[in-house]
Amino acid sequence: MSIRGDVGHRFRDPLVEVGDFARDVLVRCPACGDRAIVRWPAEARWREGGGPPRWRLFCFACGKSKDIVTSAGAFGEPVDPYFRLPLWLQANCGGKVLWAYNAEHLDFLEALVAARIRERWAIFGTVSAEGTPGAYCYANDTASAMSLMSRLPGWLKLTKNREQVLHVIRRLRSSLPPAPGSEGRPGGSLGRHG
Numbered sequence: 001m002s003i004r005g006d007v008g009h010r011f012r013d014p015l016v017e018v019g020d021f022a023r024d025v026l027v028r029c030p031a032c033g034d035r036a037i038v039r040w041p042a043e044a045r046w047r048e049g050g051g052p053p054r055w056r057l058f059c060f061a062c063g064k065s066k067d068i069v070t071s072a073g074a075f076g077e078p079v080d081p082y083f084r085l086p087l088w089l090q091a092n093c094g095g096k097v098l099w100a101y102n103a104e105h106l107d108f109l110e111a112l113v114a115a116r117i118r119e120r121w122a123i124f125g126t127v128s129a130e131g132t133p134g135a136y137c138y139a140n141d142t143a144s145a146m147s148l149m150s151r152l153p154g155w156l157k158l159t160k161n162r163e164q165v166l167h168v169i170r171r172l173r174s175s176l177p178p179a180p181g182s183e184g185r186p187g188g189s190l191g192r193h194g
């Protein structure tokens, strides 16, 4: 899934919801304060089949590990949806809290904020107002109205806040270790000036 769009110019709403980023959530370890992750481990997915997911907290620094079984996640705050631990990626941004669950979520925010043109699309294959099957149509569609892009707070999308928001996003990314196979991180997508 490509969620980053063309950084700096055009961003087309990929119709992701915030929960789509919540399978790997970086948090502050309750034991040591360092970087930890809350995720749904692959082996638990396989074992438990259709039951409620078992979410696991694991700390990269001290090795703390803890499981919780729940399908009731609380989204939309700078805490992970399951243990409700403070997110690793959060920072003050002009009196508001800018937060992201993980690097991909940060990439999404960066691409959206940096874009000069933001497009909201409905799902390919829906019928347009003119009744043309297969055409894209504009936003009065449930998927578009539910998307993360349309639900982000207004201050994040204001042109006058763009530079400040991008600065905070880059600072947050610098708190992440380099991702395997992606040279240029930390520093991220804007660092490559593609």
Ligand SMILES: [Zn+2]
Pocket: 029, 030, 031, 032, 033, 034, 036, 059, 060, 061, 062, 063, 064
């Ligand atoms: Zn720890």
